[in-house]
Amino acid sequence: EPEVTQTPSHQVTQMGQEVILRCVPISNHLYFYWYRQILGQKVEFLVSFYNNEISEKSEIFDDQFSVERPDGSNFTLKIRSTKLEDSAMYFCASRGTGGNTEAFFGQGTRLTVV
Amino acid sequence: AQSVTQLGSHVSVSEGALVLLRCNYSSSVPPYLFWYVQYPNQGLQLLLKYTSAATLVKGINGFEAEFKKSETSFHLTKPSAHMSDAAEYFCAVTTSGNTGKLIFGQGTTLQVKP
Numbered sequence: 001e002p003e004v005t006q007t008p009s010h011q012v013t014q015m016g017q018e019v020i021l022r023c024v025p026i027s028n029h030l031y032f033y034w035y036r037q038i039l040g041q042k043v044e045f046l047v048s049f050y051n052n053e054i055s056e057k058s059e060i061f062d063d064q065f066s067v068e069r070p071d072g073s074n075f076t077l078k079i080r081s082t083k084l085e086d087s088a089m090y091f092c093a094s095r096g097t098g099g100n101t102e103a104f105f106g107q108g109t110r111l112t113v114v
Numbered sequence: 115a116q117s118v119t120q121l122g123s124h125v126s127v128s129e130g131a132l133v134l135l136r137c138n139y140s141s142s143v144p145p146y147l148f149w150y151v152q153y154p155n156q157g158l159q160l161l162l163k164y165t166s167a168a169t170l171v172k173g174i175n176g177f178e179a180e181f182k183k184s185e186t187s188f189h190l191t192k193p194s195a196h197m198s199d200a201a202e203y204f205c206a207v208t209t210s211g212n213t214g215k216l217i218f219g220q221g222t223t224l225q226v227k228p
Binding site: 044106108 | 156159213215
């Protein structure tokens, strides 16, 4: 069964450092997303990406965040200068076409900023 | 704007008992509704979805949910709980008119007692 793959599963970084979280979406999907879940809180939308550009972003997704699909298979989330409050589980998701299709989620990357 | 409210952050049932997890949504346009399950240290797995077809939706692992427009609800039920059902459950909403981003509820932790 096709799946969304995320690497690494856990990343520890020092405050102020840049991190890149990587995702390989399902191959024939066209819509890509990043969500985050701060420990004990709900899953929050960060950004959606379609046709090689951001289609929507939340207020959380400020100038410190960027996304890229560098090679047609990977989908990355970069945090330019990490803050303590960026510590969370980050989920990548992808979806096929059609408004009623569900999103498939990866296993997540747990980011810990120290 | 859409929103989701899950009543009860923590639900505890005995093995074999009925499971009822509550979800109410708010949407100005016809919604698509989803239930996802998250087992410890894992990603989000789709349980079931409502996409304007049958109002009673059956999902995996014996779960089902009924869309009630008059009550703006999409409660998740299972007739008989198993120990393996212990997890966190998220209700989410999206609509066909947007980018497909999901708005999640706060989540409900299901505990199953032997």
